[in-house]
Amino acid sequence: MAIDTKKLSALLEASKEELKQVEKLGGLEKTAELQAEMKKDLGMEDELAEVSPMLPSYLSTVNRNLVYLLGAYRSTATHAKNRSKEFDDLQGALSKVKKV
Template identity: 45%
Template structure:
């Protein structure tokens, strides 16, 4: 099997575009704000229970899941940046092959 440099270069360039889209994941500030508001509301658990006994555990579970989502998005952004650098390094190495 021969090394298909042109194909790898083409796919690498396309992959970099995909990764740049991942890097731009943003606009999640409303989720972060919602998580903060839920935390504030949970400070007075008695009041929440007065509204509905289900609210405190529901708020807690939602906050946990939002935190996980926000952390995953940040991690994905970091991976996007790092893999872009890796692929750019690959392209640099392949540019020396004729």
């Protein structure tokens, strides 16, 4: 069975385009700003509880989820960038494979 270099090359190019889209999303600056503001507000638990007894707990949960979201996004963006570089290397290696 021969390696289908044309199909692999086409899929690599398509995948690189998808990864570029992930990289273009940006750093979610406003979401990071929201998370930082919420973290500051968590220090005012008494004031939050006066508004609603459930508000401190809810704010804490949302803040924790935002921290997770931002970390996961940064990790995904880093992976996208690194895989793009690997795809370029693989593309170069495939170009040297004897076409069948």
